[in-house]
Amino acid sequence: MVIRVTERIYYTDPACIEFDATVVSASTAGGRAIVVLDRTAFYPTSGGQPYDTGSLGAAEVTDVIDLDDGAIGHVVSAPIAEGAPVRGRVDWHRRFDHMQQHTGQHILSAAFDRLQRARTVGFHLGAALSTLDLDKVLGAEALSAAEHEANRIVWESRPVSIRFATPEEAAGMTFRKEPARSGPLRVIEVEGFDLSACGGTHVARAGEVGVIALRSWEKFRGGMRLEFVCGGRALREFRILRDAVVGSLRYLSVAPQDLPGAIEGAQAENKDLRRTIRDLGERLAGHEASALVQRARQVGPARVIVDVLDGWDQAGLKALASAAASQPGVVAALLSAADPALVVVARSPDVSLDAAAALKALAQRFGGKGGGRPDMAQGGGLAGPRAEIAAALGQIIESLLRPGP
Ligand SMILES: [Zn+2]
Numbered sequence: 001m002v003i004r005v006t007e008r009i010y011y012t013d014p015a016c017i018e019f020d021a022t023v024v025s026a027s028t029a030g031g032r033a034i035v036v037l038d039r040t041a042f043y044p045t046s047g048g049q050p051y052d053t054g055s056l057g058a059a060e061v062t063d064v065i066d067l068d069d070g071a072i073g074h075v076v077s078a079p080i081a082e083g084a085p086v087r088g089r090v091d092w093h094r095r096f097d098h099m100q101q102h103t104g105q106h107i108l109s110a111a112f113d114r115l116q117r118a119r120t121v122g123f124h125l126g127a128a129l130s131t132l133d134l135d136k137v138l139g140a141e142a143l144s145a146a147e148h149e150a151n152r153i154v155w156e157s158r159p160v161s162i163r164f165a166t167p168e169e170a171a172g173m174t175f176r177k178e179p180a181r182s183g184p185l186r187v188i189e190v191e192g193f194d195l196s197a198c199g200g201t202h203v204a205r206a207g208e209v210g211v212i213a214l215r216s217w218e219k220f221r222g223g224m225r226l227e228f229v230c231g232g233r234a235l236r237e238f239r240i241l242r243d244a245v246v247g248s249l250r251y252l253s254v255a256p257q258d259l260p261g262a263i264e265g266a267q268a269e270n271k272d273l274r275r276t277i278r279d280l281g282e283r284l285a286g287h288e289a290s291a292l293v294q295r296a297r298q299v300g301p302a303r304v305i306v307d308v309l310d311g312w313d314q315a316g317l318k319a320l321a322s323a324a325a326s327q328p329g330v331v332a333a334l335l336s337a338a339d340p341a342l343v344v345v346a347r348s349p350d351v352s353l354d355a356a357a358a359l360k361a362l363a364q365r366f367g368g369k370g371g372g373r374p375d376m377a378q379g380g381g382l383a384g385p386r387a388e389i390a391a392a393l394g395q396i397i398e399s400l401l402r403p404g405p
Contacts, residue, residue: 005070007039011186012162014099014201016041017054017090025071026082032063033079036071041090044072048123049102049200054090056080061088095201097232101130103160103190103202104150104212104230108132110194111150113176116142120177121223128233129215135223143214143226150212157207158191170197210234282319289323293330299398302351303330306394308386310337314344318378321346325375331401333358333393341368341382341389345397347375353400361396362389 004024009016021037028034035056044066045051051064056076063075080086102125109120112134122133138146165173165185179185179197188198190206203209210231217226229237245256252262296303305324312320317334324332325346331353336342343362345355355377359370363379366389370379382389 004036004038006037006072008072009039009041010043010201011199013041014162015204017092017095019088021086021088023080023082023084023086026080028079032075033059033077034065034073034075035080036067036073037086037088040072040074041088042072042074043090043095043098043201047198047200048105049098049125050127052090052095052098054088056088057084057086096203098125099201099203100209100231101125101229101233102200103206104154104209104228105130105132106160106188106194106196106198106202107153107190107206107209108146108150108212108228110176110190111146111153112138114193115146115149118146118223122225129227129229132226132228133220133223134226137219137222137224143217147212147214153190153193154206154209154212157205158193159205160202161189161191162202163187163189213237281316282323285316285319285323289320289326289332292320292324292332293327296330299331300401301329302347302353302401304333304394304397304401305331306333306335306390306397308335308337308390312336314342314378314380317342317344318346318376320344322376331397333390333397335386335390335393337386340380341384341386342378342380343368343370343382343389343393344378345372345376345393349375351401353397358393358396358400361400362393365392 009019019039019041021039023035024038025036042054042061042064043049043052044064046066054061056074057080059076059078059080061074061076065073067073105123109132112118112120116138118134118136118138120132121135124131165187167183170179170185173195175195175197177196185197186199187195188202189195211234212228212230213234215227215229215237217224245259248259249256252259254262292305292307293303296305317336321332321334321344324330325348328348328350331347331351333345343359345358347353347355354374356372356374359377359379363370366382366384368379368381370377372378
């Protein structure tokens with residue numbers, strides 16, 4: 001297999017998306033067909049920027065790889081013969097999006113460097129968002145100032161130029177970040193604002209970036225990680241936020257800038273209402289409990305209530321039984337009318353009855369499970385007609401209150 005250094009068309013002409021080339025080698029690796037061309041406009045994943053997609057003849061290009069020896073590998077959907085001439089077409093929509101984000105990053109990094117002496121220590125161009133890592137923590141005002149400065153450069157539409165520098169020429173240049181590689185450098189200059197050694201694709205004028213917007217930020221490894229969007233992505237992001245805000249305003253009749261306060265107010269009101277409902281529920285349980293105690297049957301020293309109730313959940317039955325048992329000498333045994341069958345047994349502190357034992361005896365006859373303390377036990381899943389369960393529970397309580405001879 002012949003491998004040779006691929007001529008990178010995008011190095012000098014990043015706007016070129018259609019080109020003719022010859023296949024110098026074709027191979028397969030891991031079931032993927034890979035071709036190397038004598039020249040290409042396809043950008044391989046490197047320097048934080050993802051690969052281009054497009055086509056080589058009739059085949060789709062699904063990945064582009066920077067091979068170790070200076071060649072660029074195109075992963076294609078169908079094999080192409082060695083020596084074949086091919087026409088390459090790069091997906092401009094994806095390429096231009098990457099150019100906007102990447103150039104935006106240069107300008108944003110330079111703005112942070114110039115205004116806040118904050119260095120960029122990381123960059124990742126993602127599918128939807130890009131991140132930029134700074135070596136120091138900045139406040140909202142400083143972030144906003146750098147964002148504004150970056151957009152000033154964009155709106156002045158300063159030229160973005162590409163040139164190649166020998167090591168001697170490079171030694172006389174002041175880069176934002178010291179170049180990591182030796183030998184000849186590809187130098188990207190945003191006129192009068194940023195000088196960087198970079199192999200990526202950039203727009204020709206800063207105005208093509210459109211707009212640079214910080215989306216969010218957080219502390220990260222002693223510095224900060226910022227999410228940002230440029231150009232088309234900023235418009236897409238604006239539309240998402242607009243739809244979310246407009247959708248929310250239909251429920252809360254306020255101006256967009258008053259939305260956070262309105263949501264906070266609604267949450268506070270909701271909390272108050274929950275508290276009121278809980279208080280009213282407790283008072284209602286108190287009244288219902290008094291009515292139940294009125295109907296209690298005297299068994300020895302205790303007043304016993306056994307009742308099947310409609311419309312109370314487990315917590316409600318428990319509150320009701322507790323309220324009844326807050327009066328002296330009471331045993332309250334309550335069953336739910338609805339399925340699943342729930343049961344609660346509570347007694348006053350002055351009554352000698354093991355509520356848990358009563359529930360255990362009930363479960364032995366009707367199944368289900370339950371347990372608790374001697375003064376309060378609860379269970380569920382009992383099978384059988386409610387009236388029958390209630391009658392059995394009454395008998396169990398009576399026998400436990402009046403132990404047999
Ligand atoms: Zn770059």
